[in-house]
Amino acid sequence: MAARSFLYGGGDGSVVVTNKRVHCSSSGTPADPLFVPRSSAFQGSRSMLSFEDRGKGSGGQFWQNEDNGDDEYDEYFHQPEKKRRLTVDQVRFLEKSFESDNKLEPERKIQLAKELGLQPRQVAIWFQNRRARWKNKQLEKDYDDLQEGYNKLKANYENLVKEKEKLKSEVDKLTDKMMLQEKGTSDSSSTRSMSQPQSCQHGLEEDVSKNTNTKYGQNGSFTEKLDDFDNNGVHTSLMERVDSSYVFEQEQSDGSLDEENNLSKMLMPCVDDYASSKIENGDYTGPNSVNSYYLGLPGDDQAFGFWSY
DNA sequence: TTGTGTTTTATTGCCTCC
DNA sequence: GGAGGCAATAAAACACAA
Numbered sequence: 001m002a003a004r005s006f007l008y009g010g011g012d013g014s015v016v017v018t019n020k021r022v023h024c025s026s027s028g029t030p031a032d033p034l035f036v037p038r039s040s041a042f043q044g045s046r047s048m049l050s051f052e053d054r055g056k057g058s059g060g061q062f063w064q065n066e067d068n069g070d071d072e073y074d075e076y077f078h079q080p081e082k083k084r085r086l087t088v089d090q091v092r093f094l095e096k097s098f099e100s101d102n103k104l105e106p107e108r109k110i111q112l113a114k115e116l117g118l119q120p121r122q123v124a125i126w127f128q129n130r131r132a133r134w135k136n137k138q139l140e141k142d143y144d145d146l147q148e149g150y151n152k153l154k155a156n157y158e159n160l161v162k163e164k165e166k167l168k169s170e171v172d173k174l175t176d177k178m179m180l181q182e183k184g185t186s187d188s189s190s191t192r193s194m195s196q197p198q199s200c201q202h203g204l205e206e207d208v209s210k211n212t213n214t215k216y217g218q219n220g221s222f223t224e225k226l227d228d229f230d231n232n233g234v235h236t237s238l239m240e241r242v243d244s245s246y247v248f249e250q251e252q253s254d255g256s257l258d259e260e261n262n263l264s265k266m267l268m269p270c271v272d273d274y275a276s277s278k279i280e281n282g283d284y285t286g287p288n289s290v291n292s293y294y295l296g297l298p299g300d301d302q303a304f305g306f307w308s309y
Numbered sequence: 310t311t312g313t314g315t316t317t318t319a320t321t322g323c324c325t326c327c
Numbered sequence: 328g329g330a331g332g333c334a335a336t337a338a339a340a341c342a343c344a345a
Contacts, residue, residue, distance in 0.1 A: 083318050
Protein backbone atom coordinates (compact mmCIF):
# COMPACT_ATOMS: atom_id res chain seq x y z
CA MET A 1 0.00 0.00 0.00
CA ALA A 2 1.19 3.48 -0.77
CA ALA A 3 2.18 5.21 2.40
CA ARG A 4 0.30 8.37 3.14
CA SER A 5 2.33 11.42 3.79
CA PHE A 6 1.52 12.02 7.38
CA LEU A 7 3.46 14.68 9.05
CA TYR A 8 3.78 13.37 12.51
CA GLY A 9 6.43 15.09 14.47
CA GLY A 10 9.32 16.85 12.82
CA GLY A 11 8.35 19.49 10.32
CA ASP A 12 11.87 19.64 9.06
CA GLY A 13 11.64 16.79 6.62
CA SER A 14 12.71 14.15 9.05
CA VAL A 15 11.31 10.69 8.77
CA VAL A 16 9.22 9.76 11.73
CA VAL A 17 8.57 6.14 12.44
CA THR A 18 5.45 5.36 14.28
CA ASN A 19 4.77 1.98 15.75
CA LYS A 20 2.71 0.96 12.74
CA ARG A 21 3.66 2.92 9.71
CA VAL A 22 6.55 4.89 8.27
CA HIS A 23 5.57 8.50 7.86
CA CYS A 24 7.59 10.79 5.71
CA SER A 25 7.20 14.43 6.43
CA SER A 26 6.26 16.83 3.71
CA SER A 27 8.52 19.49 2.39
CA GLY A 28 6.74 21.90 4.63
CA THR A 29 5.38 24.60 2.41
CA PRO A 30 2.50 26.81 3.46
CA ALA A 31 0.41 25.58 0.56
CA ASP A 32 0.79 22.03 1.71
CA PRO A 33 -2.18 20.90 3.73
CA LEU A 34 0.23 19.11 5.96
CA PHE A 35 2.36 22.11 6.50
CA VAL A 36 2.90 23.03 10.06
CA PRO A 37 5.04 26.07 10.67
CA ARG A 38 7.84 25.50 13.04
CA SER A 39 6.89 28.54 14.94
CA SER A 40 3.43 27.23 15.52
CA ALA A 41 2.34 26.46 19.01
CA PHE A 42 1.88 22.98 17.73
CA GLN A 43 4.68 20.64 16.79
CA GLY A 44 3.14 17.26 16.56
CA SER A 45 1.70 16.13 19.82
CA ARG A 46 3.58 18.88 21.43
CA SER A 47 0.69 21.10 20.55
CA MET A 48 -1.17 19.58 23.40
CA LEU A 49 1.27 21.19 25.69
CA SER A 50 0.28 24.56 24.46
CA PHE A 51 -3.17 23.91 25.79
CA GLU A 52 -1.74 22.35 28.89
CA ASP A 53 -4.88 21.76 30.88
CA ARG A 54 -4.30 18.10 30.82
CA GLY A 55 -0.61 18.50 30.34
CA LYS A 56 0.89 15.73 32.28
CA GLY A 57 3.63 13.49 30.99
CA SER A 58 6.88 14.36 29.36
CA GLY A 59 5.70 15.82 26.11
CA GLY A 60 8.73 17.93 25.42
CA GLN A 61 11.40 15.41 25.86
CA PHE A 62 10.98 13.68 22.54
CA TRP A 63 11.44 16.89 20.65
CA GLN A 64 14.33 18.05 22.70
CA ASN A 65 16.10 14.85 21.79
CA GLU A 66 15.02 14.93 18.20
CA ASP A 67 18.39 15.93 16.83
CA ASN A 68 20.28 13.28 18.67
CA GLY A 69 22.17 11.48 15.94
CA ASP A 70 22.93 8.40 17.97
CA ASP A 71 21.53 5.47 15.99
CA GLU A 72 21.22 3.42 19.10
CA TYR A 73 18.63 5.79 20.44
CA ASP A 74 17.20 6.83 17.12
CA GLU A 75 14.31 4.46 17.20
CA TYR A 76 13.55 5.26 20.79
CA PHE A 77 13.65 8.97 20.27
CA HIS A 78 11.52 8.72 17.16
CA GLN A 79 8.81 6.87 18.91
CA PRO A 80 5.65 8.82 18.44
CA GLU A 81 4.56 11.03 21.24
CA LYS A 82 2.05 9.41 23.49
CA LYS A 83 -1.36 10.45 22.49
CA ARG A 84 -3.00 13.08 24.51
CA ARG A 85 -6.56 14.16 24.59
CA LEU A 86 -7.63 17.41 23.12
CA THR A 87 -8.47 20.10 25.57
CA VAL A 88 -12.01 20.98 26.51
CA ASP A 89 -11.78 24.16 24.48
CA GLN A 90 -10.45 22.40 21.44
CA VAL A 91 -13.17 19.79 21.60
CA ARG A 92 -15.83 22.45 22.08
CA PHE A 93 -14.58 24.30 19.07
CA LEU A 94 -14.50 21.16 16.97
CA GLU A 95 -17.96 20.18 18.14
CA LYS A 96 -19.34 23.50 17.03
CA SER A 97 -17.69 23.13 13.71
CA PHE A 98 -19.03 19.61 13.38
CA GLU A 99 -22.54 20.79 14.13
CA SER A 100 -22.43 23.25 11.29
CA ASP A 101 -21.09 20.66 8.87
CA ASN A 102 -19.89 17.18 9.61
CA LYS A 103 -17.83 17.01 6.45
CA LEU A 104 -14.48 18.65 6.35
CA GLU A 105 -13.25 20.40 3.25
CA PRO A 106 -9.46 20.85 2.97
CA GLU A 107 -9.64 24.59 3.44
CA ARG A 108 -11.75 24.31 6.52
CA LYS A 109 -9.52 21.62 7.89
CA ILE A 110 -6.47 23.83 7.58
CA GLN A 111 -8.30 26.76 9.05
CA LEU A 112 -9.45 24.74 12.02
CA ALA A 113 -6.02 23.29 12.51
CA LYS A 114 -4.51 26.74 12.56
CA GLU A 115 -7.05 28.07 14.99
CA LEU A 116 -6.67 25.15 17.32
CA GLY A 117 -2.97 24.70 16.98
CA LEU A 118 -3.40 21.18 15.74
CA GLN A 119 -2.22 19.31 12.71
CA PRO A 120 -4.72 19.21 9.87
CA ARG A 121 -4.54 15.48 10.07
CA GLN A 122 -5.55 15.57 13.71
CA VAL A 123 -8.55 17.63 12.78
CA ALA A 124 -9.40 15.19 10.01
CA ILE A 125 -9.06 12.26 12.38
CA TRP A 126 -11.20 13.97 14.94
CA PHE A 127 -13.93 14.54 12.36
CA GLN A 128 -13.66 10.99 11.17
CA ASN A 129 -14.02 9.60 14.67
CA ARG A 130 -16.78 12.05 15.42
CA ARG A 131 -18.70 10.91 12.35
CA ALA A 132 -18.29 7.32 13.49
CA ARG A 133 -19.62 8.20 16.94
CA TRP A 134 -22.52 10.08 15.42
CA LYS A 135 -23.34 7.12 13.22
CA ASN A 136 -23.33 4.79 16.19
CA LYS A 137 -25.64 7.09 18.08
CA GLN A 138 -27.95 7.19 15.10
CA LEU A 139 -27.99 3.42 14.95
CA GLU A 140 -28.82 3.26 18.61
CA LYS A 141 -31.60 5.75 18.14
CA ASP A 142 -32.95 3.87 15.16
CA TYR A 143 -32.88 0.69 17.15
CA ASP A 144 -34.76 2.30 20.02
CA ASP A 145 -37.34 3.70 17.64
CA LEU A 146 -37.83 0.32 16.03
CA GLN A 147 -38.11 -1.29 19.42
CA GLU A 148 -40.70 1.22 20.52
CA GLY A 149 -42.69 0.76 17.33
CA TYR A 150 -42.54 -2.95 17.72
CA ASN A 151 -43.78 -2.80 21.30
CA LYS A 152 -46.69 -0.61 20.27
CA LEU A 153 -47.56 -2.92 17.45
CA LYS A 154 -47.39 -5.90 19.74
CA ALA A 155 -49.71 -4.25 22.25
CA ASN A 156 -52.02 -3.36 19.41
CA TYR A 157 -52.05 -6.94 18.26
CA GLU A 158 -52.76 -8.23 21.74
CA ASN A 159 -55.66 -5.84 22.07
CA LEU A 160 -57.06 -7.08 18.81
CA VAL A 161 -56.77 -10.67 19.93
CA LYS A 162 -58.62 -9.78 23.11
CA GLU A 163 -61.32 -7.98 21.17
CA LYS A 164 -61.63 -10.88 18.83
CA GLU A 165 -62.04 -13.27 21.73
CA LYS A 166 -64.65 -11.01 23.21
CA LEU A 167 -66.57 -10.87 19.97
CA LYS A 168 -66.30 -14.57 19.58
CA SER A 169 -67.73 -15.24 23.00
CA GLU A 170 -70.56 -12.79 22.39
CA VAL A 171 -71.39 -14.49 19.13
CA ASP A 172 -71.34 -17.85 20.83
CA LYS A 173 -73.60 -16.56 23.55
CA LEU A 174 -76.06 -15.15 21.05
CA THR A 175 -75.96 -18.31 19.04
CA ASP A 176 -76.87 -20.31 22.09
CA LYS A 177 -79.70 -17.96 22.94
CA MET A 178 -81.02 -18.11 19.44
CA MET A 179 -80.95 -21.85 19.41
CA LEU A 180 -82.90 -22.04 22.63
CA GLN A 181 -85.42 -19.53 21.38
CA GLU A 182 -85.79 -21.27 18.08
CA LYS A 183 -86.43 -24.55 19.80
CA GLY A 184 -89.07 -22.97 22.01
CA THR A 185 -90.90 -21.24 19.22
CA SER A 186 -90.85 -24.19 16.89
CA ASP A 187 -92.43 -26.31 19.63
CA SER A 188 -95.22 -23.89 20.46
CA SER A 189 -96.12 -22.71 17.00
CA SER A 190 -95.42 -25.61 14.76
CA THR A 191 -98.80 -25.22 13.12
CA ARG A 192 -98.35 -21.54 12.28
CA SER A 193 -94.94 -22.10 10.85
CA MET A 194 -96.44 -24.10 8.10
CA SER A 195 -97.92 -20.99 6.53
CA GLN A 196 -95.68 -18.20 7.84
CA PRO A 197 -91.94 -17.58 7.95
CA GLN A 198 -90.43 -17.77 11.42
CA SER A 199 -89.22 -14.19 11.26
CA CYS A 200 -92.81 -12.99 11.29
CA GLN A 201 -93.27 -14.48 14.71
CA HIS A 202 -90.71 -12.07 16.06
CA GLY A 203 -92.11 -8.96 14.54
CA LEU A 204 -89.45 -8.62 11.92
CA GLU A 205 -91.60 -8.55 8.86
CA GLU A 206 -90.43 -5.12 7.88
CA ASP A 207 -86.78 -6.03 8.11
CA VAL A 208 -87.37 -9.09 6.12
CA SER A 209 -89.28 -7.32 3.44
CA LYS A 210 -86.55 -4.69 3.08
CA ASN A 211 -83.92 -7.28 2.53
CA THR A 212 -84.13 -8.85 -0.86
CA ASN A 213 -81.14 -11.11 -0.98
CA THR A 214 -81.30 -13.14 2.18
CA LYS A 215 -83.25 -16.02 3.50
CA TYR A 216 -84.58 -14.30 6.59
CA GLY A 217 -87.60 -16.48 6.61
CA GLN A 218 -85.91 -19.25 8.46
CA ASN A 219 -83.57 -17.17 10.61
CA GLY A 220 -85.40 -14.10 11.73
CA SER A 221 -84.92 -14.66 15.41
CA PHE A 222 -81.19 -14.85 14.95
CA THR A 223 -81.19 -11.59 13.09
CA GLU A 224 -83.16 -9.95 15.85
CA LYS A 225 -80.58 -10.95 18.39
CA LEU A 226 -77.80 -9.72 16.21
CA ASP A 227 -79.64 -6.43 15.91
CA ASP A 228 -79.53 -6.13 19.67
CA PHE A 229 -75.89 -6.84 19.52
CA ASP A 230 -75.55 -4.04 17.05
CA ASN A 231 -77.39 -1.65 19.33
CA ASN A 232 -74.44 -1.77 21.65
CA GLY A 233 -72.88 0.49 19.14
CA VAL A 234 -70.04 -1.78 18.41
CA HIS A 235 -70.61 -4.15 15.61
CA THR A 236 -72.40 -2.47 12.75
CA SER A 237 -70.01 -3.73 10.15
CA LEU A 238 -70.31 -7.19 11.53
CA MET A 239 -74.05 -6.97 11.13
CA GLU A 240 -73.68 -5.78 7.59
CA ARG A 241 -71.55 -8.72 6.77
CA VAL A 242 -73.86 -11.11 8.57
CA ASP A 243 -76.91 -9.69 6.83
CA SER A 244 -75.47 -9.75 3.41
CA SER A 245 -73.66 -12.98 3.15
CA TYR A 246 -72.17 -15.52 5.40
CA VAL A 247 -74.74 -16.66 7.86
CA PHE A 248 -77.89 -16.91 5.86
CA GLU A 249 -76.36 -18.61 2.91
CA GLN A 250 -77.07 -21.79 4.82
CA GLU A 251 -80.26 -23.55 3.91
CA GLN A 252 -82.78 -24.12 6.61
CA SER A 253 -81.85 -26.59 9.27
CA ASP A 254 -83.47 -28.52 12.01
CA GLY A 255 -81.85 -26.53 14.82
CA SER A 256 -79.61 -29.38 15.77
CA LEU A 257 -76.22 -29.16 17.43
CA ASP A 258 -74.64 -29.39 14.03
CA GLU A 259 -76.28 -26.19 12.98
CA GLU A 260 -75.07 -24.48 16.11
CA ASN A 261 -71.53 -25.44 15.31
CA ASN A 262 -71.96 -24.38 11.74
CA LEU A 263 -73.21 -20.98 12.77
CA SER A 264 -70.27 -20.45 15.02
CA LYS A 265 -67.93 -21.48 12.28
CA MET A 266 -69.66 -19.25 9.83
CA LEU A 267 -69.50 -16.27 12.09
CA MET A 268 -65.80 -16.50 12.75
CA PRO A 269 -64.80 -15.20 9.35
CA CYS A 270 -67.12 -12.28 10.02
CA VAL A 271 -65.35 -11.52 13.24
CA ASP A 272 -61.93 -11.85 11.70
CA ASP A 273 -62.93 -9.71 8.80
CA TYR A 274 -64.50 -7.20 11.10
CA ALA A 275 -61.39 -6.74 13.16
CA SER A 276 -59.22 -6.38 10.10
CA SER A 277 -61.51 -3.90 8.41
CA LYS A 278 -61.63 -1.81 11.53
CA ILE A 279 -57.90 -1.41 11.49
CA GLU A 280 -57.72 -0.85 7.80
CA ASN A 281 -60.29 1.90 8.04
CA GLY A 282 -58.42 3.47 10.89
CA ASP A 283 -61.43 2.89 13.11
CA TYR A 284 -59.57 0.99 15.72
CA THR A 285 -58.90 3.28 18.62
CA GLY A 286 -57.63 0.93 21.24
CA PRO A 287 -55.36 2.19 23.98
CA ASN A 288 -52.25 1.42 22.02
CA SER A 289 -53.52 2.14 18.59
CA VAL A 290 -50.78 3.26 16.22
CA ASN A 291 -50.64 4.25 12.62
CA SER A 292 -49.82 0.83 11.47
CA TYR A 293 -51.61 -2.07 9.97
CA TYR A 294 -52.21 -5.40 11.43
CA LEU A 295 -53.79 -7.90 9.15
CA GLY A 296 -54.65 -10.61 11.57
CA LEU A 297 -51.41 -12.53 11.53
CA PRO A 298 -50.80 -14.84 14.42
CA GLY A 299 -47.18 -14.36 15.29
CA ASP A 300 -45.09 -11.43 16.46
CA ASP A 301 -42.79 -11.70 13.51
CA GLN A 302 -45.62 -11.53 11.07
CA ALA A 303 -47.29 -8.70 12.82
CA PHE A 304 -44.00 -6.90 12.69
CA GLY A 305 -43.92 -7.26 8.95
CA PHE A 306 -46.95 -5.08 8.40
CA TRP A 307 -46.17 -1.88 10.11
CA SER A 308 -45.75 1.41 8.50
CA TYR A 309 -42.85 3.27 9.99
C1' DT B 310 -3.74 1.59 44.62
C1' DT B 311 -5.34 -1.34 41.32
C1' DG B 312 -8.25 -3.77 38.26
C1' DT B 313 -11.63 -3.03 34.87
C1' DG B 314 -14.68 -0.89 31.70
C1' DT B 315 -15.33 3.14 28.69
C1' DT B 316 -13.88 6.90 25.81
C1' DT B 317 -10.81 9.15 22.81
C1' DT B 318 -7.03 9.45 19.62
C1' DA B 319 -4.66 7.37 16.04
C1' DT B 320 -3.40 3.61 12.60
C1' DT B 321 -4.27 0.35 8.99
C1' DG B 322 -6.32 -1.53 5.02
C1' DC B 323 -9.66 -1.20 1.73
C1' DC B 324 -12.69 1.33 -1.27
C1' DT B 325 -14.41 5.08 -4.26
C1' DC B 326 -13.92 9.14 -6.83
C1' DC B 327 -11.69 12.28 -9.79
C1' DG C 328 -2.47 7.08 -8.80
C1' DG C 329 -3.39 10.25 -5.15
C1' DA C 330 -6.78 12.01 -1.83
C1' DG C 331 -10.05 11.19 1.28
C1' DG C 332 -13.72 8.36 3.58
C1' DC C 333 -14.94 4.44 6.32
C1' DA C 334 -14.71 0.14 9.22
C1' DA C 335 -12.06 -2.25 12.25
C1' DT C 336 -8.84 -2.08 15.57
C1' DA C 337 -4.95 -0.70 18.79
C1' DA C 338 -3.60 1.74 22.49
C1' DA C 339 -3.47 5.63 25.62
C1' DA C 340 -6.24 8.26 28.73
C1' DC C 341 -9.73 8.44 31.80
C1' DA C 342 -13.46 7.09 35.29
C1' DC C 343 -14.70 4.57 39.03
C1' DA C 344 -15.65 0.90 42.18
C1' DA C 345 -13.50 -2.17 45.52
